[in-house]
Amino acid sequence: MKKNNFLYIIIFLLISAAHIKTAADDNKLRGRIVEKSSEGTVQPVAGAVIFWNGSNSGTASDESGEFELPFQKGGGYLIVRMAGYITDTIAVQNPAFLEIQLTPGSFETEEVTVTATQQASYIDFLDVQNKLVVTEKELRKAPCCNLSESFETNPSVDVSFPDAITGLRQIEMLGLSGKYTQSTIGNLPYFRGLLSTVGLTYIPGSWIKSINMVKGIGSVVNGFESITGQIDVELHRPVNDGGKKANLYLYTDYDRRAEGNLYYKTNVAENIDVITMAHLSGRRFKSDNNHDFFSDSPDFMLGSFMQRWDGWLNNEWEWQFGYMYVSDNKSGGTISNSANSYRYTADNAQYNINGKLGFVGDEDALNTFGMIWSFNHYTNKSLFGIRDYAGTERTGYLNFIYQMTDENEVHKLRTGISYFFDAFDETYLNTNYKRTEKIPGLFAEYAYLPVSELSVVPGIRVDFSNYYGTVISPRLHIKYLPSEDLVLRLAAGKGFRSASIFSENSALLFSARKLFISPSTSFGYGLDKEEAWNFGFNSTYYFYFYDLPGTFAVDFYRTQFVSAVISDIESDRKEISISSVKNGAYSNSVQAELNFSPFARFDMRLAYRKMDAQQLIGGGWSERPLTSSDRALLNFAYADKPYTPNTFRMVYDLTVQWSGKKRLPSGGYSPSFSVVNGQLTGEFSDGFSVFVGVENIFDYMQHDLIIDYMNPYSDTFDASVIWGPVLGRMIYAGVRLGY
Structure with missing residues (x-):
C-alpha cells in the first residue's frame, strides 16, 4: 500500500x-x-x-x-x-x-x-569562499565519461583506485577521503551514505554544465556535513538560453568499454521547459593484462535516465522538479570458473525525486524565500568472494531558506530550517545493522559588506540529532582585497557526519581480514559521530603576462578531528578494527597553483601540493596509509586557431601527474610515479567534434596488485593495498555532437 x-x-x-x-x-x-x-x-x-x-x-x-x-x-x-x-x-x-x-x-x-578570466577553470572572484569553477571547457580536456573521471586535470582533488577488482575511483580532498567533502547536485545531497563511492559513476560527464568546488568549510545553509569542502555539480538546465538544445556523446576504448549519453531540451508551455537525459554504458569483455588471473575491470551494464522541469508562475514564483533512475550491474573477479574462483558481483538500483521552489517577495526583490527537497532510494546487493552484503538506504531532505537584504546591500541575512532523514538497513554475513537518523536543524548566516573590498560572513547551525543530541556548528568566512589584483580569504568552522562503514570500507572486503567493530555507543554501528574543525587561508593574485591574464594562488588548510572513525588494518593484519577515536586524526595541506598563458591560445597550469595527514593507531600517531604527501600537476592546452563557430581547429591537451611515495600498511613506502595523459580534439564546428586520446601513455602500473592472488581464500589474500595505477595504457576515442 x-x-x-x-x-x-x-x-x-x-x-x-x-x-x-x-x-x-x-x-x-x-x-x-x-x-x-x-x-x-x-x-x-x-x-x-x-x-x-x-x-x-x-x-x-x-x-x-x-x-x-x-x-x-x-x-x-x-x-x-x-x-x-x-x-x-x-x-x-x-x-x-x-x-x-x-x-x-x-x-x-x-x-x-x-x-x-577566460581560463577553463577559475577561482570565483565574487565569492567569499575559496570556490573553483570548473567549466565544460576544462571537462573536455579528458574524456570525463562520468564525474569520478572529471578531476584528472585538477590539482586540488586526488583520484585513485581503492582496490584491484571493482574499477571504481575514489576522490580525496585536503588529504582526506572524499566522504568528508560534501558532494551535491544543485546543492541537493546525493553522493553520500551508501552512494558515497559508486554514486560518482552515475553522473555522465556530458550532463555536467559546471562543477563548483569549495575548499575548506562550506556554508551553514547547505548542511552540516561539509568538513574539507564542497563539490556541487551543476547539470545542464532545461531552459534553452542560447546553448545547445540537444547533445549526443559517444565513447569507446581499447578495453571495449562503450558509452552513449544524450540530452534534449524542449519548451512544453509558455514558461515551462524540460530537459531529458539518458545514459547507457557497458563492457562485456574480461582482460588480464597483468596475468594475475583476475579481470582488470569488471563487466558491467549501467543505464540511467533523468528528467528536469523548470517553470515560472505569476512573475514571482520559480519552480523545478526532477527525477532520476539508475540501474547498475557489475561482475568481476577471477577469469576462470574453477573451484578456487573468486567472484565479485554488484547489483545496484537507485531512484531520486527532487524539487525547488523560489519566491521573490517585495518589488525591489530584496526579500526572497526558497525551498529545496529531495528523496533518494538506493539498494545494493554485492558478493565479495564468499562474503555477501545487502544494503538499502532511504534519504529525505528538506531545506527552507529566507533571505533579507538591505537596499544598499551592505547587510544580508540568510536563515531557515532543515530536516534530514536517513534510514539504513544493511546485512553483512547474516548480521543485520539498522539505523534511522532524524536531524531537524536551524541555521543563520549574516553577510556584512561595508565596502566592496571587505566581506565578513559568520554563520551558525544548530542540529538536533536523535542519536547525537544537539550539535552546534559555527562557521566564518572573510574576504579582503588589499589591492585590486589580490584577494585574501579566511575560513573556519566545524562540521559533523555519520560513518557508513561498509560503503566507505568496501575495498577492505577484498581481503581475508575479518571485520570487528569496537562499540562506543548503543545506536547504529555502535560508533560516535565524526566531528572536525577546519581552518583555511587562501591568497589569489591576478596578473598579466604579455597582456594575457593569469592567476597565482596559495592556500593552507588544517583539519582537526574532535572525533574520527578509524579503520585500523595495521595492529592486526588479519583484522579490520573500526572504532571511534577522540582527537584521533588531523591533516595539513599546503598548495600553490599557477595558471597563465605564455602566448595566445596556449594555457598552462602548474601546481604543487604538500600534505601531512596523521591518524591515531594503537595509541601512537602514524601517517595515513596509501596517501601521498607530495603531488605535482602540469597541464598544457593549445588550440591552433581562435575559436569561431564554423571553422575547423585542433585542440591539444597534455596532463602530467606526479605522486610522491605513500606509506604502506605492511610497512615501508611505495615508489613515487608519474602518469601522463594526452588528447587531440578536432572541432569541426560549434556543435561537432571528434577526440582521440591516451590515458597513462607510458603504461605505468603497480606491480603485484593482488597479494597471494593464486589463493583467494587464504589468510594472506588482499586486493585492497593499492598505491598506484591499476590500469595500464588506455587508448580511447569519441564524438560530441550538439545543435
Missing part, C-alpha cells in the same frame, strides 16, 4: 507540473557576452563580470558567454567588465535577452575588480 501511495504522489506531481499556467516571465535577466574577431565572426567571452551599478554582487559569464542574474525591478545600468576589454555600461529597462559585444582595449577599474 505504501508503494502505491508513493506512486500516486509522483503521478500527482507530474500532472500538476504539466498543467501549471504561468504568466509572462521574468525575474531573471539572461544574456550572452561576445566579441567580434578580425574576420568578423562572433565568439563568446567567458569569465566576464556582470553586475548592476551600485551593487556588490553579480555573476560571471560561462564558457558559452552566457550569464544569468536577478533582474533589478525598474531596470538600471548593467556593468560588464573583463580583462583585456573596455568596460561597458548598458541601460536595461526590461528582462529581455541581451547580447553584449565587448571591445578589446585597456582595462580600467574603480570599485570592482576583475573577477575571472
Whole structure:
C-alpha cells in the first residue's frame, strides 16, 4: 500500500507540473557576452563580470558567454567588465535577452575588480569562499565519461583506485577521503551514505554544465556535513538560453568499454521547459593484462535516465522538479570458473525525486524565500568472494531558506530550517545493522559588506540529532582585497557526519581480514559521530603576462578531528578494527597553483601540493596509509586557431601527474610515479567534434596488485593495498555532437 501511495504522489506531481499556467516571465535577466574577431565572426567571452551599478554582487559569464542574474525591478545600468576589454555600461529597462559585444582595449577599474578570466577553470572572484569553477571547457580536456573521471586535470582533488577488482575511483580532498567533502547536485545531497563511492559513476560527464568546488568549510545553509569542502555539480538546465538544445556523446576504448549519453531540451508551455537525459554504458569483455588471473575491470551494464522541469508562475514564483533512475550491474573477479574462483558481483538500483521552489517577495526583490527537497532510494546487493552484503538506504531532505537584504546591500541575512532523514538497513554475513537518523536543524548566516573590498560572513547551525543530541556548528568566512589584483580569504568552522562503514570500507572486503567493530555507543554501528574543525587561508593574485591574464594562488588548510572513525588494518593484519577515536586524526595541506598563458591560445597550469595527514593507531600517531604527501600537476592546452563557430581547429591537451611515495600498511613506502595523459580534439564546428586520446601513455602500473592472488581464500589474500595505477595504457576515442 505504501508503494502505491508513493506512486500516486509522483503521478500527482507530474500532472500538476504539466498543467501549471504561468504568466509572462521574468525575474531573471539572461544574456550572452561576445566579441567580434578580425574576420568578423562572433565568439563568446567567458569569465566576464556582470553586475548592476551600485551593487556588490553579480555573476560571471560561462564558457558559452552566457550569464544569468536577478533582474533589478525598474531596470538600471548593467556593468560588464573583463580583462583585456573596455568596460561597458548598458541601460536595461526590461528582462529581455541581451547580447553584449565587448571591445578589446585597456582595462580600467574603480570599485570592482576583475573577477575571472577566460581560463577553463577559475577561482570565483565574487565569492567569499575559496570556490573553483570548473567549466565544460576544462571537462573536455579528458574524456570525463562520468564525474569520478572529471578531476584528472585538477590539482586540488586526488583520484585513485581503492582496490584491484571493482574499477571504481575514489576522490580525496585536503588529504582526506572524499566522504568528508560534501558532494551535491544543485546543492541537493546525493553522493553520500551508501552512494558515497559508486554514486560518482552515475553522473555522465556530458550532463555536467559546471562543477563548483569549495575548499575548506562550506556554508551553514547547505548542511552540516561539509568538513574539507564542497563539490556541487551543476547539470545542464532545461531552459534553452542560447546553448545547445540537444547533445549526443559517444565513447569507446581499447578495453571495449562503450558509452552513449544524450540530452534534449524542449519548451512544453509558455514558461515551462524540460530537459531529458539518458545514459547507457557497458563492457562485456574480461582482460588480464597483468596475468594475475583476475579481470582488470569488471563487466558491467549501467543505464540511467533523468528528467528536469523548470517553470515560472505569476512573475514571482520559480519552480523545478526532477527525477532520476539508475540501474547498475557489475561482475568481476577471477577469469576462470574453477573451484578456487573468486567472484565479485554488484547489483545496484537507485531512484531520486527532487524539487525547488523560489519566491521573490517585495518589488525591489530584496526579500526572497526558497525551498529545496529531495528523496533518494538506493539498494545494493554485492558478493565479495564468499562474503555477501545487502544494503538499502532511504534519504529525505528538506531545506527552507529566507533571505533579507538591505537596499544598499551592505547587510544580508540568510536563515531557515532543515530536516534530514536517513534510514539504513544493511546485512553483512547474516548480521543485520539498522539505523534511522532524524536531524531537524536551524541555521543563520549574516553577510556584512561595508565596502566592496571587505566581506565578513559568520554563520551558525544548530542540529538536533536523535542519536547525537544537539550539535552546534559555527562557521566564518572573510574576504579582503588589499589591492585590486589580490584577494585574501579566511575560513573556519566545524562540521559533523555519520560513518557508513561498509560503503566507505568496501575495498577492505577484498581481503581475508575479518571485520570487528569496537562499540562506543548503543545506536547504529555502535560508533560516535565524526566531528572536525577546519581552518583555511587562501591568497589569489591576478596578473598579466604579455597582456594575457593569469592567476597565482596559495592556500593552507588544517583539519582537526574532535572525533574520527578509524579503520585500523595495521595492529592486526588479519583484522579490520573500526572504532571511534577522540582527537584521533588531523591533516595539513599546503598548495600553490599557477595558471597563465605564455602566448595566445596556449594555457598552462602548474601546481604543487604538500600534505601531512596523521591518524591515531594503537595509541601512537602514524601517517595515513596509501596517501601521498607530495603531488605535482602540469597541464598544457593549445588550440591552433581562435575559436569561431564554423571553422575547423585542433585542440591539444597534455596532463602530467606526479605522486610522491605513500606509506604502506605492511610497512615501508611505495615508489613515487608519474602518469601522463594526452588528447587531440578536432572541432569541426560549434556543435561537432571528434577526440582521440591516451590515458597513462607510458603504461605505468603497480606491480603485484593482488597479494597471494593464486589463493583467494587464504589468510594472506588482499586486493585492497593499492598505491598506484591499476590500469595500464588506455587508448580511447569519441564524438560530441550538439545543435
